[in-house]
Amino acid sequence: MSKTPSDNTFQAIISHAKEYGFVFPSSEIYDGLSAVYDYGPYGSQLKKNIRDYWWMCMTQMNENIVGIDAAIFMHPTTWKASGHVDGFSDPLIDNKDSKKRYRVDHLIEGHAEKLIEKGDAAGAEKIVADMDALLANDDFDGLKKLIEDNKIHCAVSGTGNWTDIRQFNLMFSTELGSVAEDANTIYLRPETAQGIFVNFLNVQKTARMKIPFGIAQTGKAFRNEIVARQFIFRMREFEQMEMQFFIKPGTQKEWYEHWKSERMKWHLSLGITADKYRFHDHVKLAHYADAAVDIEYEFPFGFKEVEGIHSRTDFDLTRHQEFSKKKLQYFDTEINQHYVPYVIETSIGLDRMFLLILSNSYEEETINKEDGTTDSRVVLHLPARIAPNKLAILPLTKKDGLPELAKELMDECKKSFHCFYEEKDAIGKRYRRQDAIGTPFCVTIDHQTKEDGTVTIRYRDSMLQERIELKKVKELVLAHIS
């Protein structure tokens, strides 16, 4: 049962995902759309199972966490308050020789500092003033001319061989309103968190929550990444599972540690070994955070972030107070005081978690058979509780009344979990097909079943078989998936 890591593993996983109906390139008949993917029959079920497991662990296992489902569209001012409008729409320029990319304002300001060093303070002041005027008008041609006229060169290549200036805006925009005259630019949310912050008081009051408490949410978010790559790891449309935990100011350190440890426990609860995970502390913090850590997993292409835990302070709620002119405060009856709560955020990418599960489960296994020959199989060791199919029900033959018995079992079990029925092909081949989609259990109905009411149950990972009573099948499977 050894893993077979190789340069081809990632390619093999992508092929497997497509061949068995987990993930397809989007709009494939039109050549696909860059970095957009669709989830197929088994993929959508697996994704839903991961989401449901997260949701259950958050909202069901924690009495002080409740869920919401906020809209993707939000009032445009939301993104001014959050810092997304101003922070992430900077014009950029590339040097063609060094391939180095600069923020235009950084490049020009750097040049101005050099002028000051040379004693030309007036020249520096003028160029910065010119830049500000051009930036205010979004005059990219003028900015490029400013760079060229002042002979600003790249620090790496030393040349002035520049591309045109481009604006990279992180957020996708569209228009709300029927006609252009009263059209209002609105954005597709680049993170789900803001839907939680703006609903803070609604939730706190209606669910009668007392601090500390959390609000959980899953949903799509959209980021116009300059480069989106590596299969479903970085997509422009993706799904987040976020929980914002509201706490008393000053207690953020302990809650940050609490959630850091709780979230790692969640990952390990899926049976993934600890050596595939590591924490990565942020040195450079985002504008909203006073501490941040990534949970990284060793993908076939290296350790990469799956989840982030951020201590967001009172940044978001305070900003929304300022921009909305509405108080977003909590009255703490223990200390008889109003305050803006601090927030610890846990934010995990569902698509990344999906890829993690797929990467961790995929194995090309070589089997040594009793007669000395070897055989191979591709198996997905999916955790039973999130596998798309839980149980395959296979009559050994399609006659002698075996299909009828199998269908009775099917009817009994399918109300409780996903079952798969098949009578085609030899039994070994049917087992292997289930291995490839990660079904943890197969039961075979044979002639002996008619005599003594027992069946063979076959375990995916060990390939071992044992006879159990037909009527115990359902409870055995349930015991493994709950």
Next chain:
RNA sequence: GCGAAAGUAGCUCAUUUGGUAGAGCACGACCUUGCCAAGGUCGGGGUGGCCGGUUCGAGCCCGGUCUUUCGCUCCA
């Protein structure tokens, strides 16, 4: 965005220098069988990513484009 490589059946890949495409597995039907990818017969499936050029003739040569992977870059 820059650079490199690739794109032929659902998947993995052949098709030696240009002469209108094949295999294995997979898929469907039937027969034989019946506890770890069994055998047989038959069958479905490809305007060779797409567009254009050169040529009597292009999967193969040339240009463009789309998509993917890798390296830079980017990633609050």
